[in-house]
Amino acid sequence: MPATPSVAVIVVAAGSGTRLGLNRPKAFVEIAGRTILSRSLDPVRGMAEPVSIVVVVPEALVAETAAGLDAAVVAGAATRQQSVAAGLAVVPEGTEIVLVHDAARAFTPPEVFDRVVAAVRATGHGVIPGLPVTDTIKGVAADGTVRDTIDRSTLTAVQTPQGFPLGQLTEAYRLAAGDFTDDAALLREAGHPVSVVAGDGRSFKITTADDLGRAEDLLRRSLPTMRTGVGVDAHAFSTDEGEELWLAGLFWPGERGLSGHSDGDVVAHAICDALLGASGLGDLGSRFGTADPELAGAHGEVFLRRTRQILAAEGFTVGNVSVQLIGNRPRFSPRKAEADALLSAVLGAPVSVSATTTDGLGSVGRGEGLTAIATALVVGVTRSG
Known part of the structure; x- marks a missing residue:
């Protein structure tokens, strides 16, 4: 049997979420098709060590x-403190460090979890x-x-996960x-010190409808955009019997080549058109004109790399x-x-070519x-502003 991880993470998701006003426990409200609880578990699974x-x-x-x-799933109680106690009761034997995390802070990055664990150990x-x-x-x-102005240099806005030696x-x-x-206040009451490490702005707590809107906006801005494009290319066989055939980046000995300013590789050219079209960055003709002497006789691999x-x-x-090659020969x-x-x-991505x-x-x-x-999928990060 594998050894018990030395770190356990208790994810608290027992709140009613009344301030969210959606008649559903907060952690089970969906953001872009996934619950807040589901999203809060992503960074836990992304930690540097098993937990x-x-x-x-x-x-x-x-x-x-x-x-x-x-994961172990247990029922919560009337208060957050009682719910954490219920989670503590089922932490596996052999655990040394416990992190307590609010599911409502669903976008806390994994590096914050790792930072807390490292600091508890240190x-x-x-x-x-x-x-x-x-x-x-x-x-x-x-x-x-107003009574007075409080020195904010001595203040910290506290987030989760909060980490502690289990004992x-x-x-x-x-x-x-x-x-x-x-939990930090409870530990201080018991006479134990607590230190602060850097948190993260993405670790805000989803409590109100405005917070939910902020979460949805963050998700929209951070998710990759996916775009598709279609490219078509056709070339006649050359009248020059000595013309080499280059197709799908490969040399085909004994086959007559295709006519064109370059090597006429219809597969490579169609891929380029599909990629450029998907990304909105032009097409083969506008990017690689026949007036460019460097492209005279160039193989498809040159166009693909560029x-x-x-x-x-x-x-x-x-x-x-994905590419569909249409023709009688060569036998592909x-x-x-x-x-x-x-x-x-x-x-640097999967390419599949079939022929008919x-x-x-x-x-x-x-x-x-x-x-x-050719049909291509390109991925890019949405640019804000």
């Missing part, structure tokens, strides 16, 4: 949550992530008048005489490409794997040339 996961949810949702989830006591307070803070009397956290819960707003560079300069990568299937591997290596005929219809069916149709 045990404990999820605390409303009692009525335990069975639903546990289905297909590789200090031997509790560690919490936080951000400097940037607003001016006033102390206000009961009648609403200290268990002791603090055993000794707790009241209900505290977070196209990839053009896309990269604009923040795009190739997702995948024996070299399909070779062509796919070469094209995939050049573009037109059953004698049209100029291609009469053996006068070849046609290729």
Whole structure:
């Protein structure tokens, strides 16, 4: 059996979410098709080391949550502190460090979790992530008048996950005489020190409808955009019997070549058109004109590499490409794997080429040339502003 991870993460998702106003427990509200709880588990799974996961949810949702989830799922209670205690009760033996994380902070990056774990190991006591307070803070009397201005340099806006040695956290819960707003306060009450490490602006807490809108906006801006394009190229066979055939980046000995300013590789050219079209960056003709002497006789691999560079300069990568080659010859299937591997290596993405005929219809069916149709997916990060 594999050893128990030394770190456990308790994800607290038992709140009712009444301030969200959606008649659904907050952690089970969806953002872009996935629940807040589901998104909050992504960074936990992205941590640098394996961890045990404990999820605390409303009692009525335990069975639903546990289905297909590789984590211990337990029922929460009336308060956050009681819910964390329920999670602590099922932390596996052998655990040394426990992180307590609010599911509502669904976009906390994995590096914050790793940072907290490293600091707990280094200090031997509790560690919490936080951000400097940037607003001016006033102390206000009961009648609403300002009493004083508080020195914000001594203040930190606290986030989660909060990390602790398991023994200290268990002791603090055993000794707790009241209900505290977070685990760090409970640990301090038990006499244990707590340190602060850098938090992250993405670790905001989803509490109100405005917070939900902020989360949706963050997701829209951070998700990659995916675009598709179609490219078509056709070339007649050359009248020069000595013209070499280059197709799908490969040399085909004994086959008559295609006419064109370059080597006439219809597969490579169709791919370039599809990629440029998908990314909105022109087409083969506008990017690689026949007036360019450097491209005279150039092989398809040259066009593909340049196209990839053009896309990269604009923040795009190739997702995948599918090509349909249409023609009577050469017999393509024996070299399909070779062509796919070469094209995939050049573009840094999966490329699949298949071939068919037109059953004698049209100029291609009469053996006068070849046609290729390419469909491409490109991926790019949405640019804000």
